[in-house]
Amino acid sequence: MKSKIKVILPSILILISILLGSITVYADDWYEDEGYFTIYIEDSKETLFMIARKVEVGDQYLSEDNKLYEVTEIDDKEYIGYAKYKEDVELPEISSIEEQALVSMAQGQERKIGIYHTHSDESYEPSDGTYSIDGKGGIYKVGDALTKGLENNGIKVDHRQNLHLPHDAGAYRRSRPTAQDTLKNGPSAIFDVHRDAIPPEQYAFKLKDKDATKVRMVLGQRNQNIEKNKNLAYKLKAVADEMYPGMIKDIFMGKGNYNQDMAPNTILLEMGAHKNTREAAENTANAFADVIKVAVFGGEETTAPTQEQPRKTVRNDNPAATDNTGSGKGIFIVLAVAAVLGIGFLFISSGGKELRSKFGDTFSSFIGRKKK
Incomplete structure (x- = not known):
């Protein structure tokens, strides 16, 4: 019996590891040196x-x-x-009033945002000299710009400096503990900040008459929080479309997870591409903080006038921060897998006799006895 257990147990543990890995990182990362x-x-x-x-x-x-x-x-x-x-999608309603200031809402609530970088090496070739740095890439400075913009809006920011090198298919698995630690501080939303690797003209943008980049939001469909994350993404786009038209490039909803099963209101951001300048991405990140403030916490923000549009006040009366509780479906799947494998192990190790003697009557009464 002991020898049989020694043979079976490692196999069961390996199978559990494979299944858990497939739940958390399936299709999360497609790694190629070049190509899109x-x-x-x-x-x-x-x-x-x-x-x-x-x-x-x-x-x-x-x-x-x-x-x-x-x-x-x-x-x-x-x-x-x-x-x-x-189909055409109708985004959440966001009011926009030109030349009018409104009293901000949500003044009394503590506002927190989490930021981290799964792909630590990502950099901007024109500014950083390379697209990839073995350490803290230029993407951290873009995160700093987003942090500064949020803090200027009175929002507390937990900008994690953890490294998750190398940039390979295991990066999301390595960044998962970072996201988990960030959640302990109770943020209303978490953003995993990246940069893309497609032609730079795809992200080229002008913001307040300065060079900037567009923003792509990426959502993982393979988790229980997809609808709440989609709600936040749509709200961010609705606010940005009023405040900074053209800033949001698009929203990609893929088969991956991107650690978004851990909590609702978690979104992956692509701030420009590797051949855009980092300074352009920083300009966008700083302004995108205003969008986050209004979309996540509600209230309003008044934009400065530009050549493209007059001064306007953008208001959101339905903040996403009120919808930041997630379900535990992910962990239930893990427990179910472990339970099934555990029963299988007992069945194999005991030859099925022990399970039949303990649970036979229960199973029979539940499914009904076979007719003779």
């Missing part, structure tokens, strides 16, 4: 979007003009795919 997917609109063959992440059939994409598409075909060898139009 180009997705075309199914009927017109017009380019819909490019992304340096794994794209799969069933992934969804919300364009800058709020049209929702679904990926229908992927060629992994050529890095191309096709998507079909599904």
Whole structure:
């Protein structure tokens, strides 16, 4: 019996590890030194979007003009795919009043945001001299700019400096403890800040007459918080569309998880691409803090006038911070897997006799006895 257990137990433990790994990091990271997917609109063959992440059939994409598409075909060898139009999406209602100041809401609540960087090495070639640094890449300075903007809005920020090197398919697994520690401080939202790796013109943007970058939001569909995370992403886009039209490039909803199962209101941000300047991404990050403030905590923000638009006050009366409680479905899946494997182990190690003697009557009464 002991020899049988010694043989079976390691196999059970390996299987548990594989299953747990598949739950937490499945499809989270597509790692290539170079290359990105180009997705075309199914009927017109017009380019819909490019992304340096794994794209799969069933992934969804919300364009800058709020049209929702679904990926229908992927060629992994050529890095191309096709998507079909599904519907126009109506974003949450955000009021916008020109030249009028309003009294801010949510003054009394403690406001906290968490920021970390799964891909620690990510950098901006024109500013940092390379696209990847073996240590803290330029992406941390973009996180600093976002932190400064939030703090200027009276928001407490936990900007983690942890490294999760190397930049490979295990990065999200290594950044998971960082996200977990950040959650202990009770933030209303957490942002994993990245930069993309597609042509720089895809992210080029002007903000307050300065060079900036657009922002892509990435959501993982393979977790129980997808609807709440989508709600926050849509709210961020709705606010940004009023405050800084064109800032939000799009929203990609892939088959991955990106550690977003850990809590609701968790979003991955792509701030520009590797060949945009870091300074441009910093300009966007600083302004995006205003968007986060209004979308997450409610109230309003008055924008400065520019050549493109007059001064306006943007207000949100339905803050996302009121919807930051998640379900425990992820951990229940883990426990269920462990229970099934444990029963299987007992069955194999005892030859099934022990289980039959202990649970036979119960199982029989539950499923009914076979007819003779």
